Amino acid sequence: MKVVLLSLVLVLVCANHEKPAEIDPSKVTGEWRSIYAAADNKEKIEEGGPLGGYYRRIECIDNCEYLSLTFYAKDDGRCPLFTQVLKKQEGDVYVIEFAGTNILQLIYVSDNMLVTYIENDDGEKITKMTEGVGRGDSFTQEELQKYQELNSERGIPNENIENVIETDNCPP
Structure with missing residues (x-):
């Protein structure tokens, strides 16, 4: 009887732990626009900061084994366009070299x-940040709430959220 009870408790404990949400590759590919960014080191994402960027297109290649990112990085008022193809690493993360080494994950x-979600290592400090991108130019209240929850789960203060759509004057 103890074995049955122990087994039941184990099943309930395991069922109570959520697995990370699976990312549907068919929903990833397409035109995207950066709407919000947040970081535990806010200076990095403010206008003129080294991690300020504006997504334009994201593409899942081979069931997201590769991820193609097209984005602008504002530099002294100019908007150079970058496209980088990243290979998935162990742990469903991608590595991109931009203002340091960045570990990127679709969350x-x-x-x-x-x-x-990105962890940027500039050689001196690790900055945790998120970027919320949309198909349009704003989030619904529910989407903003979900974005805030994702920040809180990662220890990024919601008061550090920047509305980057307001500073995005790069070409569409």
């Missing part, structure tokens, strides 16, 4: 919203 995707 949430819906039809109109995608959120990336």
Whole structure:
């Protein structure tokens, strides 16, 4: 009887732990626009900061084994365009070299919203950040709430959220 009870408790404990949400590759590919960014080191994402960027297109290649990112990085008022193809690493993360080494992970995707989580190592400090991108130029209240929850789960203060759509004057 103890074995049955122990087994039941184990099943309930395991069922109670959520697995990370699976990312649907068919929802990732397409035109995206950066709407919000947040970081535990806010200076990095403010206008003129080294991690300020504006997504334009994200593409899942081979079931997201590769991820193609097209984005602008504002530099002294100019908007140089970058496209980088990243290979998935162990742990479903991608590595991109930009203002240091960045570990990027897709953490949430819906039809109109995608959120990336990035840990940037500039050689001196690790900055945790998220970027919320959308198919349009704003989030619904529910989408903003989901974005805030994802920040809180990663220890990024919601008061550090920047509305980057307001500073995005790069070409569409």
